[in-house]
Amino acid sequence: QYLAIADEPMIVHTLKRLASYHKVSAIVVVIAQEDERWPSIKLPLRCPLYTVIGGETRADSVMNGLAYIQQKVSDDPWVLVHDAARPCIRMSDIESLFQRCYDSDVGGILGAPVVDTIKKVTTQHTIAKTVDRAEVWRALTPQMFRLEMLRAALLQAQQSNYGITDEASAIEAMGYQPLMIQGHADNIKVTVPDDLLIAEAILQQQRQCR
Incomplete structure (x- = not known):
């Protein structure tokens, strides 16, 4: 996540994208215990930025967050879970995710047809x-769910040793059917x-198309 893209760490591109969406009220970055690079990242954003230590697995890290x-x-707010390694997320896709999920009972994820x-x-x-x-379809991120529902689902997966690769x-x-946007x-x-x-190349093309 600290590899450079256009002279900036990849995670910086990702955080700027997320923070620029007006309905994102705060961002929690989950980092490894031994991460020595994160403290050197100075990033003024529109919204507050918090840091949490992660766990052994993706599910553990998300649970900590x-x-x-x-x-x-x-x-019980809506939460977005996004991969730091996806710096090319478009604002229009985040908007679509919010619009479709906000009034749903379950939530949903971004995806792309194969x-x-x-x-x-x-x-x-x-x-x-x-x-x-x-x-x-290919599952992408962000993935958007209510905090309590997602915590309960991840806890159940941990307790049952159910291997999960995304939220x-x-x-x-748990028997629910998330939306695929x-x-x-x-x-x-x-x-x-x-x-x-x-x-x-994608980021450069996106900037040119604005």
Whole structure:
């Protein structure tokens, strides 16, 4: 998250995007205990910025962040969970997420339809079948849920040793069906060095299109 994109750490791009949306009232950054880089980040934002130490897993880290938020509020607010490694999130996608989820009973996530042909493979790496891609979407972030519902879902997942890879999967495990709101496919997750160049090109293109 500290790798540079256009001379700024990736997390700085991400935080600027989130903070610029007017309905985001505060941001909680979850960092590792041994993180020595974060204190050097000086970032004036429109909204307050708080820091929390994470846990061993994604679910643990999100739970720590939610516990911190719960200490600060007296109601049951909507929370957004976003990957620091997704610096290309568009304001229009965050707006769509808010508009669709705000009046829902469950919440939802941003996603993008899969455009490639998807194959299910065996353990021997042979093709078992072709999956109907009309039913397959890529899960993106932010993911938006009520604080109490998300805490309960993550706690249940932890107690049952249910492996989750995102917040929506914990909500699903409780029997709910989160909304899937279509976002832009350029909301990529930077996972390998080559992705940095792609993200930089996307950010430059987005600036030119404003």
